[in-house]
Amino acid sequence: MAVGRNMAAPLLFLNLIMYAIVLGFASWCINKYINGQTNHPSFGGNGATSFFLTFATLAAVVGIVSKFAGGNHIRAWRNDSLAAAGASSLIAWALTALAFGFACKQINIGGWRGWRLRVLEAFIIILSLTELLYVLLLHAGIFSSRYGPGYRDTDYGMRGAGGVDPVHKGSAVPVAARV
Numbered sequence: 001m002a003v004g005r006n007m008a009a010p011l012l013f014l015n016l017i018m019y020a021i022v023l024g025f026a027s028w029c030i031n032k033y034i035n036g037q038t039n040h041p042s043f044g045g046n047g048a049t050s051f052f053l054t055f056a057t058l059a060a061v062v063g064i065v066s067k068f069a070g071g072n073h074i075r076a077w078r079n080d081s082l083a084a085a086g087a088s089s090l091i092a093w094a095l096t097a098l099a100f101g102f103a104c105k106q107i108n109i110g111g112w113r114g115w116r117l118r119v120l121e122a123f124i125i126i127l128s129l130t131e132l133l134y135v136l137l138l139h140a141g142i143f144s145s146r147y148g149p150g151y152r153d154t155d156y157g158m159r160g161a162g163g164v165d166p167v168h169k170g171s172a173v174p175v176a177a178r179v
Contacts, residue, residue, distance in 0.1 A: 004137050004138070004140040005074060005077050007137055008070075008074060008134060008137040008138060009074050011130060011133060011134045011137065012067055012070045012071060012074060012134060014130065015063065015067060015127065015130055015131055015134055016063075016064065016067040018123055018126065019059075019063035019067065019127065020060075020064060021123060022056060022059070022060040022063075022120065022123045022127065023057065023060035023061065023064065025116055025119060025120045025123070026053055026057040026060055026120055027057065028116065029043060029049075029053050029116055029117060029120060030053045030054070030057060033045070033049065033050060033053060040114065041114060042114035042115050042116045043114040043116060043117060044111070044112045044113040044114040044117060045111070045113060045114075045117060046106060046109045046110070046111040046113070047109060048102055048105045048106040048109055049117070051102050051105075052102035052103055052105075052106050052121075053120075055098050055099040055102055056099045056102075056103075056120060058095055058099075059092065059095035059096040059099045059124070059127075062088070062091060062092045062095050063092040063095075063096060063127070063131065065088065065092075066085070066088035066089045066091065066092040069081075069085045069088045069089075070085045070088070070089055070138070072084070072085065073085035073086075073138070082138065085138055086135070086138050086139060089131065089134060089135050089138060090135055092131060093128070093134075093135050096124065096127050096131050097128050097132075099128075100124055100125060100128040103120075103121040103124045103125060107121060
């Protein structure tokens with residue numbers, strides 16, 4: 001088992017749980033915001049709240065879905081599964097980083113924010129760092145195949161020996177086409 005796989009699997013599970021918590025808090029907050037209940041004791045907010053909640057919800061949904069592709073990659077740990085896991089986790093990190101920017105803006109504007117918004121801000125800030133670490137661990141195979149599936153495999157997409165396609169399983173001799 002590769003070193004990157006041993007470190008990426010617990011981080012994948014941690015990020016999945018954190019994204020689920022973010023989705024729960026962001027959904028509750030956006031529901032209160034839509035209903036016009038910003039005076040709720042555990043909500044509050046300011047001008048950046050609507051943008052922050054929108055991107056936090058979007059980042060959580062994409063993050064949860066990307067963890068399914070990541071779980072498949074952790075199970076298979078091959079180059080072909082790395083493409084889906086790497087691309088989806090990179091998009092999830094980009095959306096989380098965008099939500100991180102809105103969280104920083106919301107903190108910078110100030111004003112009274114309830115405990116649920118502050119918890120949501122903290123989770124987004126932590127997730128932006130842990131998701132970046134997860135993306136880096138997925139792509140650790142760039143440096144050495146010891147850390148993950150290598151990018152320099154020369155046999156990928158190559159034909160069999162002698163320049164001919166390999167024989168498929170179940171048929172010993174290729175069948176000639178009938179005319």
